[in-house]
Amino acid sequence: xxxxxxxxxxxxxxxxxxxxxxxxxxxxxxxxxxxxxxxxxxxxxxxxxxxxxxxxxxxxxxxxxxxxxxxxxxxxxxxxxxxxxxxxxxxxxxxxxxxxxxxxxxxxxxxxxxxxxxxxxxxxxxxxxxxxxxxxxxxxxxxxxxxxxxxxxxxxxxxxxxxxxxxxxxxxxxxxxxxxxxxxxxxxxxxxxxxxxxxxxxxxxxxxxxxxxxxxxxxxxxxxxxxxxxxxxxxxxxxxxxxxxxxxxxxxxxxxxxxxxxxxxxxxxxxxxxxxxxxxxxxxxxxxxxxxxxxxxxxxxxxxxxxxxxxxxxxxxxxxxxxxxxxxxxxxxxxxxxxxxxxxxxxxxxxxxxxxxxxxxxxxxxxxxxxxxxxxxxxxxxxxxxxxxxxxxxxxxxxxxxxxxxxxxxxxxxxxxxxxxxxxxxxxxxxxxxxxxxxxxxxxxxxxxxxxxxxxxxxxxxxxxxxxxxxxxxxxxxxxxxxxxxxxxxxxxxxxxxxxxxxxxxxxxxxxxxxxxxxxxxxxxxxxxxxxxxxxxxxxxxxxxxxxxxxxxxxxxxxxxxxxxxxxxxxxxxxxxxxxxxxxxxxxxxxxxxxxxx
Numbered sequence: 001x002x003x004x005x006x007x008x009x010x011x012x013x014x015x016x017x018x019x020x021x022x023x024x025x026x027x028x029x030x031x032x033x034x035x036x037x038x039x040x041x042x043x044x045x046x047x048x049x050x051x052x053x054x055x056x057x058x059x060x061x062x063x064x065x066x067x068x069x070x071x072x073x074x075x076x077x078x079x080x081x082x083x084x085x086x087x088x089x090x091x092x093x094x095x096x097x098x099x100x101x102x103x104x105x106x107x108x109x110x111x112x113x114x115x116x117x118x119x120x121x122x123x124x125x126x127x128x129x130x131x132x133x134x135x136x137x138x139x140x141x142x143x144x145x146x147x148x149x150x151x152x153x154x155x156x157x158x159x160x161x162x163x164x165x166x167x168x169x170x171x172x173x174x175x176x177x178x179x180x181x182x183x184x185x186x187x188x189x190x191x192x193x194x195x196x197x198x199x200x201x202x203x204x205x206x207x208x209x210x211x212x213x214x215x216x217x218x219x220x221x222x223x224x225x226x227x228x229x230x231x232x233x234x235x236x237x238x239x240x241x242x243x244x245x246x247x248x249x250x251x252x253x254x255x256x257x258x259x260x261x262x263x264x265x266x267x268x269x270x271x272x273x274x275x276x277x278x279x280x281x282x283x284x285x286x287x288x289x290x291x292x293x294x295x296x297x298x299x300x301x302x303x304x305x306x307x308x309x310x311x312x313x314x315x316x317x318x319x320x321x322x323x324x325x326x327x328x329x330x331x332x333x334x335x336x337x338x339x340x341x342x343x344x345x346x347x348x349x350x351x352x353x354x355x356x357x358x359x360x361x362x363x364x365x366x367x368x369x370x371x372x373x374x375x376x377x378x379x380x381x382x383x384x385x386x387x388x389x390x391x392x393x394x395x396x397x398x399x400x401x402x403x404x405x406x407x408x409x410x411x412x413x414x415x416x417x418x419x420x421x422x423x424x425x426x427x428x429x430x431x432x433x434x435x436x437x438x439x440x441x442x443x444x445x446x447x448x449x450x451x452x453x454x455x456x457x458x459x460x461x462x463x464x465x466x467x468x469x470x471x472x473x474x475x476x477x478x479x480x481x482x483x484x485x486x487x488x489x490x491x492x493x494x495x496x497x498x499x500x501x502x503x504x505x506x507x508x509x510x511x512x513x514x515x516x517x518x519x520x521x522x523x524x525x526x527x528x529x530x531x532x533x534x535x536x537x538x539x540x541x542x543x544x545x546x547x548x549x550x551x552x553x554x555x556x557x558x559x560x561x562x563x564x565x566x567x568x569x570x571x572x573x574x575x576x577x578x579x580x581x582x583x584x585x586x587x588x589x590x591x592x593x594x595x596x597x598x
Contacts, residue, residue: 004047030472031051047063073127077145079105079124123145149161150204270526292318293352318359326351363479365467367480554594569583
């Protein structure tokens, strides 16, 4: 795990070395162990890296160069099949000077060009400066486990693993003119800003599964090199499916144990994390180090289940009871996110990352299982409605989208001040952000269409941001076996009925049945518990005055939202006439994020 950064100037205008050093320093938390910058001022290009040393500690320094010095590579992430790829390269007569996965990237690119990326099994954001082509490639992994942002004004393009790496030197606009109001509009719909938007008008994502090539011409070449929509559903019997599922997840876990530093796992006691820990235990001799945080309030505490899983697999388990009220950590969380997120679970994720970082540098997690295999209650709540599966296509898509939206269009209209309302007239979050993905998934059954939307928006927009930024804030690497490309493709070859059993309401239907022999019936079929904290209750009680002050005093909110409507929402929530926890949480996140900028 690392952080990468750099720039490309089409007119070969160099930036100062001090500016590059500043970019590195702003993301040093992502890689405090090592750093390096490749700068060619005469060509107006630089790529840099801050390294959290995980594989080949001594030999993995970045950037890495071709023998003639004309190709330079940096990466953030890990290539988990680098051992097999390195053996293949050696068999072809290629000399490898290190045991680093970054050198494997370099040598494959030298032999195969940019198409080499299809051969990688990993989580990665890669930058390749190729002087022989006079071009710069930016490459992102299949589903967006690793972040990669860029800002391109047509003359100069900056990029980085976090927006904070380059934004202070990339732009001179005032805060108000630079903030993207459409992004705020979508944030209020989703509780996060969906890609490709960011909170800044001129900052976008390199999209998952794509590469971007920068040359001296004004328009970057962009190619999508992998798409989950390429899968076709097929029929399985449970025995065949279970065998393939367990073999795939087992191997995915095995190769994610490759590291030259201590590793462990986040263990909540849920079905996904328990399964990953159970598979880890198969492949190692020493006890797996596992980590969780507990809460005094049993409504939010999963630590008993985590202890049960840890005992089952003989783990060296570390549990710490955390203070339930974590709101004091919220500004720190938002600083690391660079954008507003309304999800409260970032706070406990930061806490468990800090706990684990005292003992290990790598953790495996269960992230991705819910989106692949229908683990959330919202799926059952929607599809169990009479006639939901039989709606005409357009009605189904719109109604499902409405069921997962935070602020409705009507609620937004009531919230916006007239100028904001006028600027956003005609901007429909469904049409702009969701409909293209649903159309791409039209050949899947309707359960898988809903899951596909979450794979493309929720996962990369929020749920993978959580372990990456909160882990990196504590300088720890999170790995996600469920998001191995082989597992993702299997999941979308599997029909929705294998995931959500409408008759029984069973979510992750076949997954639970497959893993029950490994983790036990109790852990496999326990009620799902969300990893969160009771912010709604705090807003009604001990933190009510704090919230009123925050929302009422926010320059950003007062500029764009009707103050009377914000007050009405808070009053209604405090009185208990309605539960507006999520809506108020989103407004608070927006206000706190903006406060951090000032």
